[in-house]
Amino acid sequence: MxxxxxxxxxxxxxxxxxxxxxxxxxxxxxxxxxxxxxxxxxxxxxxxxxxxxxxxxxxxxxxxxxxxxxxxxxxxxxxxxxxxxxxxxxxxxxxxxxxxxxxxxxxxxxxxxxxxxxxxxxxxxxxxxxxxxxxxxxxxxxxxxxxxxxxxxxxxxxxxxxxxxxxxxxxxxxxxxxxxxxxxxxxxxxxxxxxxxxxxxxxxxxxxxxxxxxxxxxxxDFNILPPLFVVVVVGGMGSLPGAYLAAIIISVLNVFGVAYMPQSTLVLMFVVMIVVLMIRPYGLFGREEVAGEHGQAGEPERPIKPASDKIRLLVTAGIVILALLPLYGSSFAQVLTTDILIFCLFAASLHFLLGLGGMVSFGHAAYYGGGAYVAALLVTHAGSPMELAFILAPLGAGLAALVIGWVCLRLTGVYFAMLTLAFAQLLWSLVFQWGTVTGGDDGLINIWPAEWLKDTTIYFYFALFFAVGGILVMRHVAHSPFGYALRAARDSERQAEATGINTKQVQLLAFGFAGMMGGLAGALFVFSKGSVFPNELEIARSFDALIVVFLGGVKTLSGGVVGAGVFKAIEDVLTRFEYWRLIMGLLIIFVVILAPDGIVGSLRKAARRVGGLKAGGEE
Amino acid sequence: MFEVEKINSFYGKAHVLRDLSFSVPHGKVVALLGRNGAGKSTTMKSIIQLVRPASGSVLFQGQQMIGLPPHKIAKLGLGYVPEERRIFTDLTVSENLMVGLQPPRDGAVTWTQDMLFDLFPNLAERRNNRGKALSGGEQQMLTIARTLMGNPRFVLLDEPSEGVAPVIVEQMAQVIKQLKSEGLTILLSEQNLHFAQAVADLAVIIEGGAQVYFGTLQDLGAHPEIRDAYLAA
Known part of the structure; x- marks a missing residue:
């Protein structure tokens, strides 16, 4: 007592x-x-x-x-x-x-x-x-x-x-x-x-x-975010008594957790949150979030179109130039390009979720890191051959996304976003605290590709094939009836429901699909590096992808890919400086202020302006 | 006092107001009449700058309103009572009034909560109730009272008789007459011609966002063809 x-x-x-x-x-x-x-x-x-x-x-x-x-x-x-x-x-x-x-x-x-x-x-x-x-x-x-x-x-x-x-x-x-x-x-x-x-x-x-x-x-700064979001979500956004009560619940629970179950303190917090949200979706004292009650800021969405012949030609040329890289690029250039390709796929999978699905996930690293860990765990503990692990990794990540998506999709708006972050952090804490299986902070090492893929150049082609292939599949899905249904659910959920679309189901499938693609990127990553550490699951990784998607441009199909390419390239240059975060941060702020439509969106606008002048103002 | 000249407003590409002009003389009540969708609410919003007209001019006491942020316009003594009422449902009646509070202004009545509770006795009993607990009529009174707390010289009243019980409509008419007698200038948008006739001096009729009549209500009575063509029966 x-x-x-x-x-x-x-x-x-x-x-x-x-x-x-x-x-x-x-x-x-x-x-x-x-x-x-x-x-x-x-x-x-x-x-x-x-x-x-x-x-x-x-x-x-x-x-x-x-x-x-x-x-x-x-x-x-x-x-x-x-x-x-x-x-x-x-x-x-x-x-x-x-x-x-x-x-x-x-x-x-x-x-x-x-x-x-x-x-x-x-x-x-x-x-x-x-x-x-x-x-x-x-x-x-x-x-x-x-x-x-x-x-x-x-x-x-x-x-x-x-x-x-x-x-x-x-x-x-x-x-x-x-x-x-x-x-x-x-x-x-x-x-x-x-x-x-x-x-x-x-x-x-x-x-x-x-x-x-x-x-x-x-x-x-990052360590406080998960408990902070949990408190706000459990208490109910905007509720003072809610925040107080939730802070007490979480802190008291944490103290008892440390005393009785030191291995599970981080996990415990999220379990509480999930239970609360199952019973009271908007927190203990929260109210339903009414998004965009008086109209959303910003311009209306431009319908996306299948690529024109010119763009197709351009993309094909780009892929050919990439494919010829081993002829003119060093082995370092191939490794860097492999990194970029993997990151592009990861960003494109978030972009699919966010841009097409309108589902703002703050925790997309869960599926990227998740895929990497599924592959690494299979190799380490089951002695699985690389090929099998590589195939099962995206499936595992997709399955995780389906389960997490099922819970998160009960909520919308900011609650949804915070919940996705919380789940990503839950996976991170599982991996971090369950050292006997996952290696904890020391990660899992010696996860190398199969013998025939060991060569840097061959692995580069392997990554190129799956990254470009994955991105093209996502593009294809965007233009399929499923993609239309997804965008309908994003733009007007009720109207979509009224036309017979089961919006929740469509969104859940999209969530799973995006998770699977993220997992594919993770699998490519783990075999290219030969190891995986918990930081592939952490908040900063999710934020990287979010930054890239927004900087590339949410409303454009190619936004994720272009953003990822630019981001990785800049990052590679900047990380050579001691205070690269400072420069990167300022750069991001400047882009946000100067080009609020993202890179692709702003280029397109500029092109329209130039074109408009020539045509004497078409609109 | 107040002049709208040749304003054009758009929602996206839809051209909603077309070269609309009219004026409101000091101390008068002008009724803005027209059918559903004629552009009455857009006119109101284009004055308070919740919709920014693409061209034209809105002069209040000789000053250009176009381009000013809404809060500056309100600070000049131009009050806006929105059609959708937009009361703060989580705030009490008293708190709703507190949001509208502005410093006293020369040439305008300095309202207090007690004076407004005299004007709207129903609200007095409900001063500590939350906005969402009020009836439609009470909400309508609250939204007018809230704007009056800013001690305006000129008020835009967007369809105050819409969706409220006949007995409340009658009460609204009394209130508008009283406000006018105290020197307030009012632009009132209405679909209900009888209501307008009871309170207004002048009428502007708009159709498809353009002005089709501007004159006294007496003259309008002498032109039943205009009334029949542009106003619902």
Missing amino acids: EFFVAQILTGLANASSLFLVACGLSLIFGVTRIVNFAHGSLYMLGAYIGYSLMQVLPGMIGFWGAILLAGVIVGVIGVAIEMLVLRPVYRAPELFQLVATFGVILVIQDLALIIWGPEDLLGPRAPGLRGVVRIMGEPIPKYDIALLVITPLVAVALWYLITRTRVGVLVRAATQDREMVGALGVNQAWLFTGVFALGSALAGLGGALQLPKGGADLMM
Whole structure:
């Protein structure tokens, strides 16, 4: 019993930061409709800035002052991000803004590395709160008790702000209908900035507040995202009490998990989430997400057409040039091109899901890494020949996608997206924690192709065949009746249902198909590298693919492939520099602001403009 | 006071307003009449800039509205009451009014919540109820009251009689007359000619997005052929 109480108190104390960060994310999403992926980065900045301030500010007042000040500074940074990066793209399609926040993540990662260095920083103890108090004989850190008091106070203050002040009324009104709020004389731009400042400050506060319990390190930004999304999804987007309750549930569960089932702490969190979502699809206190109630921003979708003869010729020429690579390219060039081809296939499979299916998956790495792991596990544990493993890998990934898709497709919009990310992270934690089977962090090695494929050039042709083949199959499916049904379900679910299309079934099949293609890319990958590590399943990998699809252009068929080619090539150049993330991040932000239609979309627009001038304006 | 001149508005490629012109004199109520789909709501939206006209001019107190963001227009004293009402259903009646709150303005009544509850007694009893708990008529009153909280000089009222009970329509007419007597200028879009005749001084009739009549309601009474051709019976 004593132990039980102590565990619950620890859990409640741990919930503190998570709650603050989740509130910030929820607030920002409610008003701006942006899932701020950089929220984890703001949390990380809060920890680092708090740490630095604690070094200079002395004593108890200095310590608490540093925490508050860290919140304020991160709030100001949030304002800068909102005004410089997000304001220019509010008119772009909503999901495009995500890419801008990816760029911010990369920039902040490198800035933190430059300023604070690569070593993990150990958080200082709180002055006057060192040591423990005994509650029912169990030692509880004094700082935990302080957190237990502080969190409800912050929660009440937030609740007061949201429910009892005019600012709170405006925030809630804007969450429902921001256009109408504007027509009533409220400047939305400042409301957005204000909410972003508050949400960012909460993230910063959360980061600084956890310093004595943890510290500051460069992994914090991604590490907080899964529990953060889980809390927001379980609690219900935009619900303050929901976030509080969910943060407590997740944290308490985590503490008990560590005590009783240390191997499964990460998995446990997702199991809870899945159970909650099965019973209450929009979280404990959430409401159904009504997407695009007053019309979607951006231009209407252009119908996709089968390629013209000119394009076909161009593509054929491109493939021929690629196929002749071994004649003029070095073996390094062949390896690099193989990497690019694999990545193109992976990106194209996400593009199929996202562009044609309208299903925004934040966790597509699950199928890529999944396929790689299926192949590697078969080879390692079953001694399967390479050919068999290669065939079974995409099937395994596709099967996983069908199961995950079946759960995720119960939801739509942002809940769907977050759930896909959560599942990807679940697979990652399974692989990471189940070391005896998967090798954990050490990965699986010695997964080489069959004897006849060992040669770099032959493997290059092997990859070329399957990557190009896979992409062409997806293109073909896009133009098949199934592709039409899929696009109908994307554009108007109800109308599609009314014409006799079983939209959920079509979407599920598409999800499985895209997963299978992702798995094919993963299988190609694992045999080209001879090994696989958990990072092929991690969030960053999913984000790579998302960035590529958005940068290439969601609304164009070739977007994924073109984006992947450009991305890999740039990445290859940039990774030679020390701070390549910074450059990459800035590059992404610039592309988002300057070319909101992506590379292919913008080229096409430019071509139309030039063509339009010649033809004297056809439209 | 207010002038619309030759505005053209589009939804995508659909040409909805065609060279539409009319004016609203200070202190008058002008009825914007026309059939379903004639472009009444688009006219309203083109004034508050929720739809941006491709050409033409919208002058309010001599200032050009085209190109301004809606919140700046509202701050100049031009209030908008949308046809779909668009009240904030999760907010209470009182909170809905709080969203509309603007500083006092010269030459306009400075409304308080209590004054509005006097104007709409039904809302007074429901001040702590959420928007979604209100009846259609109550929602209509709330959306007008919310706009009045901004102390406007000129109000766009988009179909206030639509979809509400006859007794509420009667009440709306009384409210509009009272607002006019307090000096408010109103552009009112309507399908209901009787309602318009009860409250308006002038009428603009539009058909296919173009103006087909602009004059007094008395003169319109003398031209039954216009009424029959462009308005539903």
